[in-house]
Amino acid sequence: MIRKWKTAAKAFAASTLGLLLAFSGQAFSAQALSEQATETPNLDKINDRGTLRVGMSTFVPWAMRDKQGDLIGFEIDVATRLAQDSGWKVEFVPTAWDGIIPALLAQKFDVIIGGLSITPERSKSVLFSEPYSHSGVQVAASKKLAGDFKTFDDFNSRRIKIAARRGATTVQVARETFPKARILQFDDEAQAFQEVLNGNAHAVIASSPKPEHETVKHADVLFLPFAERLAQGNEAFAVRKGEEDKKAFFDQWIKARTEDGWLQQRYEYWFSSLDWQDQIASGQ
Numbered sequence: 372m373i374r375k376w377k378t379a380a381k382a383f384a385a386s387t388l389g390l391l392l393a394f395s396g397q398a399f400s401a402q403a404l405s406e407q408a409t410e411t412p413n414l415d416k417i418n419d420r421g422t423l424r425v426g427m428s429t430f431v432p433w434a435m436r437d438k439q440g441d442l443i444g445f446e447i448d449v450a451t452r453l454a455q456d457s458g459w460k461v462e463f464v465p466t467a468w469d470g471i472i473p474a475l476l477a478q479k480f481d482v483i484i485g486g487l488s489i490t491p492e493r494s495k496s497v498l499f500s501e502p503y504s505h506s507g508v509q510v511a512a513s514k515k516l517a518g519d520f521k522t523f524d525d526f527n528s529r530r531i532k533i534a535a536r537r538g539a540t541t542v543q544v545a546r547e548t549f550p551k552a553r554i555l556q557f558d559d560e561a562q563a564f565q566e567v568l569n570g571n572a573h574a575v576i577a578s579s580p581k582p583e584h585e586t587v588k589h590a591d592v593l594f595l596p597f598a599e600r601l602a603q604g605n606e607a608f609a610v611r612k613g614e615e616d617k618k619a620f621f622d623q624w625i626k627a628r629t630e631d632g633w634l635q636q637r638y639e640y641w642f643s644s645l646d647w648q649d650q651i652a653s654g655q
Contacts, residue, residue, distance in 0.1 A: 411616035417481055422460040425450045426475055427485035428468040430536065430560040431581055432641040434485065437650045445641040449503065450484045452633070453624055467558060469538030472496055476611060482621070483609040486578065488540045493609070500608040500621045503629070504638055507600035508544045511582035511593045512574040513567050520573075520596050527551045532572040534563035544602045545576045568592055578604065580642045587645070 434444040454461035464480045527549045535541045537556040557563040566572045586593040610617045
């Protein structure tokens with residue numbers, strides 16, 4: 372029997388129900404789900420409230436503002452669909468990227484759905500779900516300042532300035548790949564790109580497809596010095612340590628939406644096309 376995800380959440384919290392949940396033709400036993408955790412206090416709180424509070428930070432095309440000021444993007448689609456499938460409302464809590472994990476730990480929201488890559492260091496503080504997307508890190512460089520650069524060594528110099536978003540994994544990748552370069556950190560990704568567009572930095576490092584998109588938009592100023600990405604990312608939901616019931620429930624949702632192709636379809640729309648570009652406000 373096909374049920375809404377709200378029923379699924381309640382079934383997950385109950386240890387004796389025997390309903391079947393169907394996702395894209397594959398059935399999951401609610402009893403099997405419930406056996407993963409005999410108590411589900413964290414899911415119960417969301418069910419009782421009826422609203423999933425999602426911590427996120429704006430950066431294209433994960434989450435951004437359209438011309439009306441509303442949030443759109445891949446992460447917005449993911450969180451909204453998760454809430455709809457679960458019978459919940461969704462409340463987005465925009466948060467500065469470098470403070471998003473502390474805000475989660477301070478219980479400002481229930482989950483981070485914001486392009487957060489799984490790393491060993493972050494895993495010390497939060498509990499990650501299974502990955503739901505796989506992005507990467509790429510470099511966009513200034514034609515004026517680095518037009519003849521072709522190798523990593525060209526960028527690995529003390530005279531080289533590389534812009535990146537503060538608190539993002541791209542900062543770590545930049546430091547590991549170009550240890551001699553000066554890494555300029557900005558609170559907003561748009562500021563990091565603007566630094567290169569203004570001629571104040573040789574390159575910017577960011578999660579794909581932002582570098583690819585920006586080099587298309589500013590082909591007279593930017594170029595991609597490397598054909599391959601610098602790093603491959605695995606993005607996942609993040610919850611607080613000990614919230615195994617939420618992780619298990621989110622894992623089941625990710626599995627279902629992966630198997631029916633929905634996550635891939637939305638990822639391709641936001642990351643492999645610019646069909647959405649005319650929706651967003653300028654400057655993003």
